[in-house]
Amino acid sequence: MSRMKSEEEYRKTKAFHFFRWLSGEKDPYIGNLEMKPQEEYIGEETSIRDRMRESQTVMDKVYNTKHNRWLLLFRRFYRIMAVIFCILLAGLLLLTVSYLPPTGNASNPDNNEVASRYIESGMQETGAVNIVTGMILTYRAFDTFGETNVLFIATCCVMIMLMVEDAELKKQEVMNDRRFEPKNDAILQGTAMILVPIIFIFGIYIILNGHLSPGGGFSGGATIGAGMILYASAFSFKKTQRFFDEKIYKIAKVSALCVYGLIGIYYYVTGANGIENHIPLGIPGHIVSAGIIFPINICVGIEVACTMYAFYALFRRGGL
């Protein structure tokens, strides 16, 4: 018969702690983790009354179907149309899928032809030495266009949620931000002064050499964005606003996406209809070569750099 440990002794062992943690008797984080208890929200009387009145008008206009026949009709029409639309969409997708070859078939093009085609004739067809960039920006340019759109929409959503429009509030936010900022930190500013130009030049190099060496629009843009964040945190937003304010941000972002879209449309239309496109491929290995890859890389780079910096500025003080 084995010796039993006493209760006191058992409480000191790792197994006791483990099983106590497993059964959830004691939360190890309560009292130890930094957290701030939520304060109770106390609204003003006028705002409460306003909200009640607004909800009443919404109830009357949107949900009161007894006295509003048009609303009732519209709602029925809407439901029926929604069901029809869903069925049509599902049918269309299923119809398209039925044309695809079965999965796992050894003679499928994606199992033998696609990869070897990319590797063997990728350089002649796209003009890019870096096959990965050549693949994602010409054969699969549509995917990359979708990703760029996702970035654009993500910034729009963050702007909708965090942007401060009111002038008075904005001023207050800027003042609050300045209170937290390290003022004239010698180490930070000295480091930033040396590092920021190098980071910018490295990012531009990655973007411009996207078709020759590893990298491309996304990596280079992220590098430039990180450099801008470093610059803004070292020398405050006043310095960055001299070359990158909200107006320039809007122009750069929208025009980059539009240029990408136009080049993409030209490329898809000519490619899908078997028309010869007139973008010269150039000599592989030169800087200005590889047809559409070079301008598209620049567009994606601008887009990503803008997104990164805008995220930081919006998170920090609700405005660029």
Place this chain on the structure above:
Amino acid sequence: MVNAMTFFQYILLGFLVVCAISVSFSKKLLNSILIFMSYSLVMSIIWICLESPDLAITEAAVGAGVTSVLFFVTLKKIHAIDESGTKGEKESMIERRRR
């Protein structure tokens, strides 16, 4: 001698596991973010060992740089990084809540 690179990669993978576990077990949020940052850095070196330098650049810029900076800004906004002067007050608030 032949497998010096493989050995190095095993060490890096070990770092990765340690970082990943200690992110969730460290008690201060600031420390978890710093460990998360080092996780991204180790991961970017592993990407280079796996011969995909473009991913390594992206991982270093986005994972170690931008994401952690956004985390820091968010922590500052919700006042999770506080000066030591207000610490006593906060602890008393947590104590009150536990009771």
